[in-house]
Structure formats: C-alpha cells, structure tokens
Amino acid sequence: MSIDAVDFFYLSMPKVEDIGDGSQDALVVRVAADGHEGWGECEASPLVSIAAFVTPMSHGACKPVRDVVLGKKIDAASSIAALSAAVEMECMDLLQAAHTFSGIEMALWDLLGKKLNAPVYELLGYKKAYPKLPYASQLFGDTPAETLAGCRKARENGFRAVKCGWGPFGKGSLNDDRDHLQAAREGIGQDGTLLIDAGQIFREDVEAAARRIPLLEEVNTVWFEEPFLGGAYAAYGALAARSGSVKLAGGEASHNVHMAQQLIDYGKVGFIQIDCGRIGGIGPAKRAADYAAAKGVTYVNHTFTSHLALCASLQPYAGLESHRICEYPFAPKSVAWDMSETHLTPDRNGEVNLPAAPGLGIAMSAAGMRKYLVDVEIAVKGQTIYRSPKI
Amino acid sequence: MSIDAVDFFYLSMPKVEDIGDGSQDALVVRVAADGHEGWGECEASPLVSIAAFVTPMSHGACKPVRDVVLGKKIDAASSIAALSAAVEMECMDLLQAAHTFSGIEMALWDLLGKKLNAPVYELLGYKKAYPKLPYASQLFGDTPAETLAGCRKARENGFRAVKCGWGPFGKGSLNDDRDHLQAAREGIGQDGTLLIDAGQIFREDVEAAARRIPLLEEVNTVWFEEPFLGGAYAAYGALAARSGSVKLAGGEASHNVHMAQQLIDYGKVGFIQIDCGRIGGIGPAKRAADYAAAKGVTYVNHTFTSHLALCASLQPYAGLESHRICEYPFAPKSVAWDMSETHLTPDRNGEVNLPAAPGLGIAMSAAGMRKYLVDVEIAVKGQTIYRSPKI
Numbered sequence: 001m002s003i004d005a006v007d008f009f010y011l012s013m014p015k016v017e018d019i020g021d022g023s024q025d026a027l028v029v030r031v032a033a034d035g036h037e038g039w040g041e042c043e044a045s046p047l048v049s050i051a052a053f054v055t056p057m058s059h060g061a062c063k064p065v066r067d068v069v070l071g072k073k074i075d076a077a078s079s080i081a082a083l084s085a086a087v088e089m090e091c092m093d094l095l096q097a098a099h100t101f102s103g104i105e106m107a108l109w110d111l112l113g114k115k116l117n118a119p120v121y122e123l124l125g126y127k128k129a130y131p132k133l134p135y136a137s138q139l140f141g142d143t144p145a146e147t148l149a150g151c152r153k154a155r156e157n158g159f160r161a162v163k164c165g166w167g168p169f170g171k172g173s174l175n176d177d178r179d180h181l182q183a184a185r186e187g188i189g190q191d192g193t194l195l196i197d198a199g200q201i202f203r204e205d206v207e208a209a210a211r212r213i214p215l216l217e218e219v220n221t222v223w224f225e226e227p228f229l230g231g232a233y234a235a236y237g238a239l240a241a242r243s244g245s246v247k248l249a250g251g252e253a254s255h256n257v258h259m260a261q262q263l264i265d266y267g268k269v270g271f272i273q274i275d276c277g278r279i280g281g282i283g284p285a286k287r288a289a290d291y292a293a294a295k296g297v298t299y300v301n302h303t304f305t306s307h308l309a310l311c312a313s314l315q316p317y318a319g320l321e322s323h324r325i326c327e328y329p330f331a332p333k334s335v336a337w338d339m340s341e342t343h344l345t346p347d348r349n350g351e352v353n354l355p356a357a358p359g360l361g362i363a364m365s366a367a368g369m370r371k372y373l374v375d376v377e378i379a380v381k382g383q384t385i386y387r388s389p390k391i
Numbered sequence: 392m393s394i395d396a397v398d399f400f401y402l403s404m405p406k407v408e409d410i411g412d413g414s415q416d417a418l419v420v421r422v423a424a425d426g427h428e429g430w431g432e433c434e435a436s437p438l439v440s441i442a443a444f445v446t447p448m449s450h451g452a453c454k455p456v457r458d459v460v461l462g463k464k465i466d467a468a469s470s471i472a473a474l475s476a477a478v479e480m481e482c483m484d485l486l487q488a489a490h491t492f493s494g495i496e497m498a499l500w501d502l503l504g505k506k507l508n509a510p511v512y513e514l515l516g517y518k519k520a521y522p523k524l525p526y527a528s529q530l531f532g533d534t535p536a537e538t539l540a541g542c543r544k545a546r547e548n549g550f551r552a553v554k555c556g557w558g559p560f561g562k563g564s565l566n567d568d569r570d571h572l573q574a575a576r577e578g579i580g581q582d583g584t585l586l587i588d589a590g591q592i593f594r595e596d597v598e599a600a601a602r603r604i605p606l607l608e609e610v611n612t613v614w615f616e617e618p619f620l621g622g623a624y625a626a627y628g629a630l631a632a633r634s635g636s637v638k639l640a641g642g643e644a645s646h647n648v649h650m651a652q653q654l655i656d657y658g659k660v661g662f663i664q665i666d667c668g669r670i671g672g673i674g675p676a677k678r679a680a681d682y683a684a685a686k687g688v689t690y691v692n693h694t695f696t697s698h699l700a701l702c703a704s705l706q707p708y709a710g711l712e713s714h715r716i717c718e719y720p721f722a723p724k725s726v727a728w729d730m731s732e733t734h735l736t737p738d739r740n741g742e743v744n745l746p747a748a749p750g751l752g753i754a755m756s757a758a759g760m761r762k763y764l765v766d767v768e769i770a771v772k773g774q775t776i777y778r779s780p781k782i
Contacts, residue, residue: 044484051442093435096487231649258622
C-alpha cells in the first residue's frame with residue numbers, strides 16, 4: 001500500500017479553559033492508502049502539529065513531515081518502523097515533528113490492521129489482550145470537599161482506582177496538601193487504589209517533593225507522578241532513593257523512546273507512563289513497554305483525551321498481563337467523547353478490554369467530529385499550504 | 392520594562408535545497424519593551440515556531456508562548472529566568488515552545504543589555520570575553536577531491552580548524568570514509584585542528600560508529616560529533632568508553648538544560664555543543680556551560696546560521712578562557728549574512744572576539760532582512776492570528 005493522503009482534523013470545544021484538562025481539543029488524523037483508511041490522534045497543540053506537517057523545508061534534516069510520509073509504501077509492521085526512522089532523520093531539527101508523526105503512526109497501525117484483518121496488538125506480537133484496571137483520572141478540587149466529592153463520584157461510577165492531580169497540590173502548605181490527600185483517600189475508600197499526580201509543580205526541588213512523601217504514605221499512595229520537570233531525571237533519581245513505599249511515575253513528556261528508557265534508567269521510576277500521541281506512536285511505545293518489562297518497571301498508558309487515543313495507548317502493553325492498571329479519561333469534554341461512535345466502557349468487573357477487531361477497533365463519527373471542527377488556513381508566499389478538510 | 396511586542400520575521404532563500412545547510416532560512420525575533428528593542432533568532436522551522444507563538448490554547452499547560460510572554464516585566468537577569476520557568480510550566484505540552492522561546496529569550500538579553508548599557512556576557516557574570524578560535528564548519532564534499540578543496544579553502548581563508556560533516560560520511564564503506572578523512576586532513580594541513588560530524592548517521596549502532604574510530608585516530612581527529620541520535624545517551628556512553636584519543640561531541644539537539652547535563656553525565660561527551668536558538672536561549676545555555684566546566688567537559692557553541700545567532704551563542708561561555716574553540720559559519724547563504732549590518736569577522740590572529748557593546752552588539756539590517764522576508768498568514772475560525780509584519 002502507498003500512503004495516498006493524510007488529513008488532519010482540528011477539533012475543539014467552543015471555549016478552552018485555563019485548566020489542566022487535556023480533553024478540550026484534539027487533532028485527529030486520517031491516513032488513506034490503496035482504499036484503506038486508518039485513524040490516529042496527536043496529543044497537544046493541534047495548530048502547531050499541523051504546521052509541522054506542511055511547513056516549508058528549512059534544510060535536509062528539517063523537512064516537513066509531509067515530505068517524508070506521502071507516497072511511502074506500508075505493507076508490514078517493519079515498514080512503519082522504517083518510516084519512523086526516516087522521520088527521525090529527515091525531521092531531525094523540527095522539534096514538533098514527533099507529536100505530528102505520532103498520530104500518523106497510530107493511523108498506520110489502524111490501517112494495516114484493517115488490511116491484514118488483525119487487531120493492532122496482534123501485529124505487535126501479542127497473542128491476546130489482557131483486561132486492564134482503569135483508574136479515573138481527574139483534577140484535584142479547589143477545596144478538599146471538592147476532591148472528596150470527585151473521588152466519591154469515581155467510586156460510585158465503579159472505579160476501584162483514582163488519580164488526583166494538578167490544581168492546588170504543591171502550591172500551598174503541607175497541611176493543605178494533607179487535607180486534599182485525606183479527602184481523596186476517603187472518597188475512593190480504604191480498599192481503593194490511590195494515585196497522585198503533582199503536575200511537575202516542584203520543578204527540580206527534591207526537598208519540596210520529599211516533604212510530601214510522608215503525607216503520601218499516610219494515605220497509602222501507590223504512585224507519585226511527575227513531581228518534577230519531565231526531563232529532570234537526576235531529580236527523579238534523587239527522590240526515588242527516599243520515596244519509601246511510594247513509587248515514582250512519569251514519562252508522559254517522552255517524545256522518543258530514549259526519553260522513556262532514560263527515565264527508567266536514571267530517574268528510577270516504578271511506573272513509566274507513555275502517551276502514544278507524543279512518543280512517536282505505537283511502535284516506539286511498544287519498545288518502551290518491552291524495555292520497562294525487562295527492567296521490572298510497570299508500563300502504563302497516558303491518556304487524557306478520546307477513546308481513539310485510549311485504544312491506541314493500550315495496544316503497546318495489551319499482552320503484558322501483570323501491567324494491570326490503565327489511565328482512563330473519566331470525565332472528558334464532549335469533543336473527546338463525540339468524535340467516535342464506539343467507546344471502551346469498563347465491563348461488569350470494572351475492567352477495560354480492547355476490541356478484538358481489526359486495527360484499533362474504534363469507529364469514528366464524522367457527525368461527531370463535524371460539530372467541533374476548527375477552520376484553519378495557513379498561507380505562505382500567497383499560496384494556501386493548509387486548509388481544514390471537510391469531514 | 393514591560394514586554395510590549397514580539398515580532399517574528401521569517402526569512403528564506405528563494406529556493407531551499409535538500410542539503411544539510413541550516414543557513415538557508417531563519418526566524419528572527421524582535422522584542423520591544425518601554426522604548427527599547429532586542430533581537431534574537433530561533434533555530435529551525437520558522438513557520439512551526441511562529442505557530443507555537445500564536446496557536447490557540449489547548450489547556451492550562453499547553454498555552455501559546457505569546458500568552459506567557461506579552462506584558463511580562465523584565466528588569467534584571469532574574470526576570471528573564473522567571474519568564475523561562477513560566478514558559479516551561481505553561482507551555483509544558485507544547486513541544487515546539489522551546490524553539491520559539493529561544494529567540495525571544497535571546498532578544499530579551501539583547502534588550503536588557505542595551506537598557507543597562509552592558510554586554511550580555513557581563514550580565515551573565517563574566518568580567519571579560521576571551522577570544523575564541525573559530526573552526527570553519529562545512530559539509531563533506533560529494534567526493535574526496537571536493538572535501539580536500541573545501542578544507543584547503545578554509546585554510547587559505549585563515550582558519551586553523553575545520554569541521555567536516557554530513558554528506559557521504561558513514562553511508563558508504565570504511566574505505567570511502569577513510570578517503571574523505573585523509574582528504575580533510577590534507578586540506579587543513581598537519582598542524583590544523585580537524586573535527587568530524589557524523590550527523591547522527593549511525594542512529595544507535597555503536598559497532599558501526601566504533602569501526603570509524605581507528606580511521607579518525609589516523610588523521611588525529613579532535614572530536615567525533617553526533618555519531619548517534621541526539622537522545623541516545625546510552626549509545627554515546629558505550630562509544631565513549633572505546634573511542635581512544637578521539638572525544639565525542641554532541642548536544643545541539645538539547646531543547647532544555649537537562650538534556651545537555653545528561654549528555655555529559657550519561658553520554659560521556661568531551662565537548663558539549665549548545666545551540667542558543669534551541670535550548671531555550673542564553674540563560675539555559677549559561678547553565679549548561681557552568682555544568683560542563685564543573686565536570687571537565689568543554690563547552691562549544693552550535694551555530695550554522697547568522698552572526699546574530701553566533702554572537703548570542705558565544706555569550707554563555709565568553710568568560711571561560713580554556714574553552715577555546717567556537718563554531719563559525721564559514722560559508723552561509725546570503726540570507727544569514729545580509730540580515731545584519733555588522734559581523735564577527737576573525738581578527739588578525741584568526742580569532743573571534745565578542746563586541747564590547749551593549750546587549751549582543753549586533754546591528755541588524757532592515758534592508759537586508761526585507762529582501763528575504765516570507766509572507767505568512769495563519770487564520771483560525773476566520774480570524775487572522777498571524778500575518779508577517781513589515782520591516
């Protein structure tokens with residue numbers, strides 16, 4: 001198959017709020033090849049990722065992603081890997097290219113699975129997909145009472161695990177943080193799994209993060225996510241050495257497989273969280289999962305957006321039975337829900353199962369996407385180089 | 392001073408060729424604050440970096456760079472650092488933001504230096520700027536004869552050091568590489584300093600790179616630059632352990648200070664090469680220089696574009712006397728030369744000296760830039776959010 005067309009659909013809520021909710025917009029990608037089509041999603045900043053697809057070439061190692069992708073042959077998993085390698089070399093100096101290509105790569109797996117009549121996890125070498133235990137991913141409330149209510153709601157909705165993050169955590173006193181942590185524990189119940197996400201608030205300040213460890217231990221926190229800037233591996237490593245029963249988690253910022261490996265090797269995280277919409281797609285994420293498994297680190301998806309992204313993000317570790325937990329967008333904005341006709345709802349055991357269907361197994365909704373489509377036009381030297389396609 | 396305006400000027404040669412020459416286009420930034428103005432330059436992919444400045448917000452940690460920068464107070468070096476930290480947090484998920492902000496940060500130092508009537512290197516804490524020995528940075532020829540001619544030309548132009556990179560190196564047989572290396576040595580002369588840049592050609596293949604070490608030693612190569620993908624620290628570390636008299640060099644891909652530190656700590660490079668137009672500007676580059684000096688690693692600028700970028704890139708290590716060498720764009724395209732009225736030409740000793748003038752000390756040329764200005768328009772939801780400014 002030859003890649004005939006790549007179309008980007010920039011979707012957004014009418015109003016985007018200044019909160020840590022990544023489900024407010026989306027960049028959906030459709031790839032067409034020899035009558036087949038596949039769908040993927042890039043994480044973060046749709047306009048910028050579109051620009052990286054269409055931008056004029058700066059030099060031989062700073063090409064638009066389009067120039068590397070269009071017309072390429074895709075017939076097997078190995079041809080997707082070869083294309084990834086070509087993008088790494090030919091878009092070397094185009095920083096945003098990794099995000100742009102992530103959605104394309106995802107769509108290529110979807111397309112190849114449909115063509116070969118196999119779920120993506122089979123193409124990745126897994127015999128079956130094990131069910132995952134979803135955690136409800138949500139923001140801390142502005143007050144402990146709101147945090148309590150949010151966690152109770154997750155519990156009432158059948159979730160046995162919850163993650164609270166961002167919001168006021170780490171910005172006030174230790175007592176403020178303790179109040180939120182106790183509220184979260186009360187909300188999810190004593191037998192629930194509690195995960196805490198600091199949203200990089202401590203930057204590189206190991207001492208400030210370390211002061212929260214006893215509070216996290218009090219409420220039996222399983223992981224402490226992103227205490228530091230995504231690339232500050234030394235700070236992660238220093239905190240890991242004194243984090244007691246709490247394991248560190250991180251990795252969502254990884255935009256190549258090396259970053260994931262290094263956060264494991266040097267940052268000593270216990271959980272490596274990979275966003276397939278950033279790391280370069282499903283192939284590099286699978287490499288990260290293999291590496292994690294070999295190093296005794298647990299792989300977890302990072303997904304705060306749609307069920308297309310969710311379905312893609314579960315493939316790389318679908319066959320790793322003991323890597324049990326998965327991030328589940330608990331209360332996404334309507335754009336993230338409406339874009340697909342099918343969704344991965346938890347089963348009667350409260351577990352998430354990947355569709356045993358060709359490709360990613362998610363049916364997209366043209367009508368759902370149309371409601372949120374953002375009209376974009378980019379012109380260079382008087383020539384339109386991008387205009388939002390119809391859907 | 393309050394940041395009143397940030398203007399981007401996308402300049403380009405009429406035709407950009409598919410070669411490893413980064414001087415074919417440029418993104419120049421002008422920042423205005425309280426009647427002062429400063430100039431900076433972002434490295435790589437102008438359109439994408441512009442998009443990262445103006446893009447609609449995706450969520451609280453994925454804002455356009457514009458929203459973080461405009462209106463901020465800049466009165467001292469510390470306020471530039473505070474702004475950098477704000478960009479890291481508020482543009483956390485916008486991958487391209489580091490490149491976009493790099494040019495802005497550079498311009499802020501230029502502006503602050505003009506306001507305080509001090510060269511940037513003084514604002515960075517250096518008492519004086521030591522002269523640097525420039526190396527002529529150029530591509531390998533298509534044939535050994537071309538490589539020989541290029542290096543001879545550099546020598547005839549007064550350069551005592553030359554770097555050859557990219558082109559055919561690493562793509563053919565060991566004998567092909569040897570022929571090019573011998574030609575380069577012959578061209579620069581037995582007493583010249585020879586540097587070799589592999590342009591990431593070996594990706595992560597340590598054995599393939601290691602096979603070149605004896606050839607590099609035969610011609611007394613000082614450094615072997617970027618044998619591997621920018622983030623593949625483990626491969627760098629493995630090669631460093633067996634690179635004999637040749638030291639590894641790398642770091643140009645660093646888009647934050649942690650990446651530079653990690654290439655030193657884990658990649659064991661002997662030379663750390665920082666591009667101020669990528670790492671977030673002059674402040675993070677200074678941190679990288681301090682770190683390198685403390686670890687016994689030599690800091691070098693990475694500059695393949697204009698003399699504005701060159702002047703900015705020398706500031707972070709201007710006061711480090713023993714870090715002697717500097718990259719010098721030997722044969723840039725006319726756009727990179729014409730954009731400024733003043734240039735850093737080597738003195739009678741063949742050395743490069745920073746201007747002892749306020750700010751970066753480079754006078755820009757409106758007429759020079761106007762010739763290469765690329766007209767860009769970006770519209771979202773029918774509203775123009777960016778149009779190339781007049782100059």
